[in-house]
Amino acid sequence: MPGNVVRARVPITFSYKNRVGHALEQYINGLKEKKILGVKCPACKKVYVPPRTVCGKCHKPIDQMVEIGQEGVLKNFTTAHVTIANGEITDVQQPYIIGLIKLPGASSLISGIIKTSSVPEVKTGMKVKAVWKETTQGDYNDLAYFEPA
Amino acid sequence: MKRNVAIISVGYNGRFVSKRPDINIPELIQPAVDTAIGKTKLKHDQIEAYVVGNMHTFEGINQPHLWASDHFGGSKKPVMRVATGGSTGASVYQAAYYHVASGMYDVVMAIGWEKHDEGDAQVGLMGILLPEAFSLFNFGPDMSEDRGVAGLGGGGSTGGAAFQAMSYLTKAHAGIEHIDRVAAMMRSNAAKNPYAHLQQPGCTEADIAKTPIISYPLRYGHTCPTSCGAIAMILVSEEKAKKFGITDRVAWVKGLGSGASDATTGNIIEGQITDPAEQYMCKVVAKKVYSMAGIKDPRKDIQVAEVYSGFSHQDLMWPERLGLVDEGKSPEMLDKGAFAIDGELPLNPSGGVTSTNAIGASAMVRVGEAALQVMGLAEGGHQVQRKIENVVAHGWGGLFQFVTVTVLGRTPVKK
Numbered sequence: 001m002p003g004n005v006v007r008a009r010v011p012i013t014f015s016y017k018n019r020v021g022h023a024l025e026q027y028i029n030g031l032k033e034k035k036i037l038g039v040k041c042p043a044c045k046k047v048y049v050p051p052r053t054v055c056g057k058c059h060k061p062i063d064q065m066v067e068i069g070q071e072g073v074l075k076n077f078t079t080a081h082v083t084i085a086n087g088e089i090t091d092v093q094q095p096y097i098i099g100l101i102k103l104p105g106a107s108s109l110i111s112g113i114i115k116t117s118s119v120p121e122v123k124t125g126m127k128v129k130a131v132w133k134e135t136t137q138g139d140y141n142d143l144a145y146f147e148p149a
Numbered sequence: 150m151k152r153n154v155a156i157i158s159v160g161y162n163g164r165f166v167s168k169r170p171d172i173n174i175p176e177l178i179q180p181a182v183d184t185a186i187g188k189t190k191l192k193h194d195q196i197e198a199y200v201v202g203n204m205h206t207f208e209g210i211n212q213p214h215l216w217a218s219d220h221f222g223g224s225k226k227p228v229m230r231v232a233t234g235g236s237t238g239a240s241v242y243q244a245a246y247y248h249v250a251s252g253m254y255d256v257v258m259a260i261g262w263e264k265h266d267e268g269d270a271q272v273g274l275m276g277i278l279l280p281e282a283f284s285l286f287n288f289g290p291d292m293s294e295d296r297g298v299a300g301l302g303g304g305g306s307t308g309g310a311a312f313q314a315m316s317y318l319t320k321a322h323a324g325i326e327h328i329d330r331v332a333a334m335m336r337s338n339a340a341k342n343p344y345a346h347l348q349q350p351g352c353t354e355a356d357i358a359k360t361p362i363i364s365y366p367l368r369y370g371h372t373c374p375t376s377c378g379a380i381a382m383i384l385v386s387e388e389k390a391k392k393f394g395i396t397d398r399v400a401w402v403k404g405l406g407s408g409a410s411d412a413t414t415g416n417i418i419e420g421q422i423t424d425p426a427e428q429y430m431c432k433v434v435a436k437k438v439y440s441m442a443g444i445k446d447p448r449k450d451i452q453v454a455e456v457y458s459g460f461s462h463q464d465l466m467w468p469e470r471l472g473l474v475d476e477g478k479s480p481e482m483l484d485k486g487a488f489a490i491d492g493e494l495p496l497n498p499s500g501g502v503t504s505t506n507a508i509g510a511s512a513m514v515r516v517g518e519a520a521l522q523v524m525g526l527a528e529g530g531h532q533v534q535r536k537i538e539n540v541v542a543h544g545w546g547g548l549f550q551f552v553t554v555t556v557l558g559r560t561p562v563k564k
Contacts, residue, residue, distance in 0.1 A: 004170070004171075005170045075316075076312050076315050076316050076319075076425075077312075077315065077365075078308065078311035078312055078315060078364045078365050078366075079311075079362065079364055079365040080308065080364065081363070081364070098308075100312060107423070108423050109423060124315070124319050
């Protein structure tokens with residue numbers, strides 16, 4: 001390495017206090033009751049999960065909450081080899097599966113950890129169901145993971 | 150379009166490489182500027198305005214226009230800096246085009262660069278993604294722990310792209326071997342481009358298949374490198390091109406456009422997740438650009454494509470979304486050799502982004518390479534030999550949801 005390279009390390013902490021907004025607050029409260037909520041556009045009938053306050057397609061405000069089924073189809077997945085906790089990215093001992101799941105009644109996909117007895121068992125198109133934490137507290141983690149249905 | 154605009158010169162700083170510890174960022178830019186000017190009879194002071202850009206934060210810097218203007222010749226001249234993520238280079242070029250097409254200026258230089266060895270791209274990505282990702286709370290993606298934003302959990306931008314690759318393969322009934330094959334083709338094309346970074350003459354599917362999986366189905370061999378390099382282009386009005394007497398070896402801008410989509414049209418990280426491989430916006434933008442360029446059938450009228458593929462599955466996906474190939478048919482085109490430099494639709498003769506990626510330059514390199522193909526000036530054996538009328542250049546940026554498309558041609562659109 002030539003001597004004209006200056007190497008500097010500057011520690012930076014990003015910290016956020018993000019407001020989730022009206023629709024997501026209801027979604028998160030729903031998780032506490034082991035329910036998955038979406039919102040239905042009155043014009044195009046699309047059901048957004050998680051819910052939002054406006055339909056991008058129709059440019060209309062939407063607020064009609066609907067409950068979504070908890071057993072759906074795995075539409076897409078990848079393997080993850082790192083995890084992020086408190087802002088730190090660390091390697092995991094074993095790769096895990098992150099899936100995108102189509103739940104009945106939803107027009108969009110939601111992401112979740114897929115747990116199976118073996119990784120090769122995971123296939124696009126397989127049926128999966130939501131598994132909840134025993135004690136829920138109104139947090140994304142209440143919906144613990146999805147397993148084969 | 151107000152006025153016809155031609156690209157009259159394209160200059161690189163030299164071969165793109167992973168590290169240039171011998172020079173600083175302005176010193177990387179300057180040779181590209183000098184090369185572009187040196188290929189014409191113009192002098193530096195004839196450049197009336199500059200549009201410049203690099204990827205924000207990847208080099209650990211945010212406002213290059215603060216300190217680089219002397220080196221590219223922009224002091225005391227109008228300078229505009231543009232940054233749109235991966236598509237920055239194309240957006241810079243489009244802004245330069247508007248400068249000339251509007252009638253405000255006659256001779257404008259566009260410059261795009263990246264010096265990846267100065268910063269940490271992953272930290273830069275975090276600096277960009279984190280604020281965006283946190284705002285995504287408003288749309289629902291879970292940022293906590295393992296599920297994180299799926300892209301982060303899966304490993305940076307490869308993690309996000311993995312879902313797109315998976316969706317593409319499923320829809321096209323293709324396999325990971327097709328991604329291996331197209332990746333190998335790009336690295337062998339790069340060997341014919343003296344400016345390309347990863348040059349692997351005769352690279353095979355097996356060579357790529359040996360590389361480890363990063364986020365299934367994407368391997369190390371399917372991902373772009375981080376390169377140091379700069380590109381400069383000179384854009385002039387039709388009147389000035391005639392006055393300068395340079396109307397034969399030029400590339401005319403016939404159509405251009407850009408568009409941003411939300412998740413509802415097929416994205417992964419932003420808003421609602423639907424299908425990251427749908428890329429509806431690319432189809433919309435391409436259609437508009439073709440109509441602007443007077444192209445009725447892109448499959449007949451466009452002879453070469455330079456698409457922006459940070460990940461190799463995109464080399465199969467974009468030609469379809471750009472309307473050059475039927476949906477799901479790229480693997481078949483690849484297998485019959487149609488995408489080769491001497492094939493029916495040469496795809497990235499330059500070796501593409503998976504061979505060379507100086508991010509702020511990359512999307513402009515697609516346009517620059519398209520221009521060189523039209524001019525017949527691509528060096529080192531990657532010039533397409535059959536007659537070229539039109540070339541399409543494409544770029545994507547943002548969170549997989551911002552698209553730019555340009556058509557360059559041998560003759561200007563009639564006014």
